[in-house]
Amino acid sequence: MQQFWLFGANPDEYKLVEEVPARLAKGDFWLVKQHRDKLRAGDKVILWQSGDKAGIYAFGVLADKPRKMRNEWRVNIQYKPLLRQPVFKRDLKKHPLLSNLSILKMPRGRNPFPVKETEWQGLQELISKGTVSIFTPYQQEENRFTNGLVALLELSSRCGGPLPATSFLRDLIALEPRGEIGSFRVLCGFDGHADAELCGPGSCIRFETKIGSGALDEDQVKRHLKWLERAPQARKVLVLLTPDDGGSSYIKGFLSSKCIKAFCSKDKDHRVTHLEWKLVHDYLKRAVARTRTTAFSRLVMQFLDQIHDRIFEQDFAGIIQKIAFGDDSEVYAETNDEHTGYLDDDLEHWDQWNTPRRHDKLDGKGRKLLLYDPVRKAITVEFEIAKVEPKKWRGKFSCRNSIAPNTVEIYSQPIPLSHIKTIPGFRNFTRGMAGAWNVTREEYRLLRGFNDLTQ
Numbered sequence: 072m073q074q075f076w077l078f079g080a081n082p083d084e085y086k087l088v089e090e091v092p093a094r095l096a097k098g099d100f101w102l103v104k105q106h107r108d109k110l111r112a113g114d115k116v117i118l119w120q121s122g123d124k125a126g127i128y129a130f131g132v133l134a135d136k137p138r139k140m141r142n143e144w145r146v147n148i149q150y151k152p153l154l155r156q157p158v159f160k161r162d163l164k165k166h167p168l169l170s171n172l173s174i175l176k177m178p179r180g181r182n183p184f185p186v187k188e189t190e191w192q193g194l195q196e197l198i199s200k201g202t203v204s205i206f207t208p209y210q211q212e213e214n215r216f217t218n219g220l221v222a223l224l225e226l227s228s229r230c231g232g233p234l235p236a237t238s239f240l241r242d243l244i245a246l247e248p249r250g251e252i253g254s255f256r257v258l259c260g261f262d263g264h265a266d267a268e269l270c271g272p273g274s275c276i277r278f279e280t281k282i283g284s285g286a287l288d289e290d291q292v293k294r295h296l297k298w299l300e301r302a303p304q305a306r307k308v309l310v311l312l313t314p315d316d317g318g319s320s321y322i323k324g325f326l327s328s329k330c331i332k333a334f335c336s337k338d339k340d341h342r343v344t345h346l347e348w349k350l351v352h353d354y355l356k357r358a359v360a361r362t363r364t365t366a367f368s369r370l371v372m373q374f375l376d377q378i379h380d381r382i383f384e385q386d387f388a389g390i391i392q393k394i395a396f397g398d399d400s401e402v403y404a405e406t407n408d409e410h411t412g413y414l415d416d417d418l419e420h421w422d423q424w425n426t427p428r429r430h431d432k433l434d435g436k437g438r439k440l441l442l443y444d445p446v447r448k449a450i451t452v453e454f455e456i457a458k459v460e461p462k463k464w465r466g467k468f469s470c471r472n473s474i475a476p477n478t479v480e481i482y483s484q485p486i487p488l489s490h491i492k493t494i495p496g497f498r499n500f501t502r503g504m505a506g507a508w509n510v511t512r513e514e515y516r517l518l519r520g521f522n523d524l525t526q
Contacts, residue, residue, distance in 0.1 A: 074111065075186035076133075077174055078148065079119040087120045087128040091150045098149040103137045104181035107144050110137050116148050117186060117194070119174055126159035127194070156254060158198060161262070168193040197259065205370065207257070212381070217266045217280040217312075218257045219374045220351065223367075224269070225255035232367050233358045236269055240276065243354055244344045249273025249306050263298025265309070275302040281313040282348070282382050284512070285321065285436025293330040296343070306340040314348045314386045314512055320455055320475035321437025349512075352378045383513040389439030390430055391450065391508040399467045400425070404446040414451060418479055424454070425468035427506055433472065434459040439515065440472060443508075445501075449485035450518065454478045490521045 078101050080087055090099065103110065116131040134147040163169045173184040205222035209215045227234035228251075236252040254270040261268045265277040277299055279292060292309070299307050315322050322345050325331075331343045356375055359368040394413070396404050406412040424440060433440060433456040442452040455478035462471050491497050494517045500508065510518070 073188065074109070074114040075117070075188060075191045076106075076110070076114055076183035077117040077119055077172070077186050078131075078182045079121055079174060079184070082120055082122040087118055088153065091118070091129045091153050095150050095152065098131065098134060098147055100140065100145040100147050102182060103144040103146050106183055106185065107137050110146055110183070112136060115191065116183075117191075118148075118150075120157075121178070124157070124159065126157040126163070127154070128157045129153045154198065156256065158194070162197070162259060166193065166197060169197065209258075213280050213282045214258060214266060216282055216378070216382075217278060219377070220312075221255050221257050221267045221269070221278075223355075223371060223374060226367065226370075228252060228255075230367070233362045234355065234371070239354070240269075243350055244308075244310060244346055246274075246276070246308060246342070246344075248276070249304070252276075262301055263295060265295045265298070270302075270304065273304050274306040274308070275299065275304040276308045276310060278310045278312055281311075282386070284313060284315045284386055284388065285432075285438065287311060287313065287315075287325055289325070289328055289330065292328075292343075296330060296334045300334070300337075305338075307338075308342045308344065309334075311343065311345045312348065312351070313345065314382050315345070315437050317345050317347050317350075319437030320457060320478060321435065348378060348382050352383075379513070383516070384511055386512040387432055387438065387509060388512040388515040389441060389453075389510050390433060391441045391443050391510055392424075392426060393443045393445060393506050395427075395468075395506070396446070404444070414481060418452065418481055421454075421479060422474055424472045424474060425462070426470050426472060427468055429459060429461065429470040430456075430472070430507065431459060437475075439510070441510070441518075444485070447485060448488040448501075450491070451482055451485045453480050453482075484521070486518055486521045491518065494518065 110133060112133055112135050114133040116133060117127055118129040118131055120126065120128050130151040131148040132151075134149045137144045137146040139145075160175070163172060163175060169190060172186065172190060173180060177184075205219060205226070207218055207222075209218060224234055224236045224239055226232060228236045236255070237248055240246040240248055240252075248271050250272040252269050252271045252274070254268070256268040256270075258266065261270075261277075263277070266280045267278040269276045269278075277295060279287075279295055281287065292311070295309055299309055311325075326343060326345060335341050335343060352375055355371050359371045362368060394400075394402055396402055402413050404412055406415050424442075430440075432438065435456075435458055437455055439453050440456050441450050443449070444451045455475040456472045457475035458473040460471055460473075462469055488501065491500050494514055496514070
């Protein structure tokens, strides 16, 4: 039966980070204070370093049975390479299984410490999740997207591919890391509960990732910033990676929250920045388009397909609302002696738009309300909704949608029905349109594509 042991070293006497790489070929002899008769060649070993940065730094295997050397019993341990990132004591204490390791219960105990097979397997699972791999499974979907991006950046950075992490950070968020990015982590291996971490000697960049718009949580970000402040690197950055429009009042408002302002005001190297998935998608696409087709470029294209299919085609971007003209709505199609057509009105300064029913998904999330004009048979106006609330008085248009300041856009070229019907799923757009039509992020992009073509 396979056996497992833990051997611990005091850094004042034996530094694992120096000795393990230097002795990979021959290993080293460790003092045996207990369990001498149970040790066998082939037993697997965990190598522990005590001190301020206590944790597991490497693995090994017993080369033989213990032998007596100068009146002491010692055993030869053949070293495996150092872990890319140690599994620190603090992470083990939080683990439901590994918190029971003997070294944690009896830190002043003697070598070797027995390790249960279930603890060994739990440790292997923890390390595999902490080691970035494009094949690592995650229960939460957004973690799979975070892992995919970080895994591609690491693979490219280490193999000289077209997506080095330093270029990615420089081009997309105007961040110049201090030194090379050498550590790529997803979910574990660092303090706190951010989704990922990219680190170098002078920079610590952490990611909070969402695959749905309007999903940022201020309390969650506040906790991330609290942990990020403890990072030893001088440059500390939190990246909010979401599908949201970076220019929306929703994102601008979120970035001006008290906790973010307080964090950024402490040091010029402290930053919180937003990054759109669309910008990431287009950047990756351009990067692989410039190179010949390789196994790496195919992985990137598969990842781009996932971003497109899951984030762009499913994320809710807003609503198309059919304009109801008449005295009840106080909206009029044309200019005449009695009424002013809504497009001739001072629409840029409107602060609300009333609708027959409440659309909670628009409430303060940076999403769009697009107006479809049934007279012109075209979408003519869009704006961002800051707040959705019922009106105090009842009527046909009983819900007030407050328009976010400076977000009203009157299309110089209205989007005609002929173009709308070319979009997949919009063939019966007017036939079944009782008043509102939901729009995904990809559909919104295709709708606005008409304006791009006519400019």
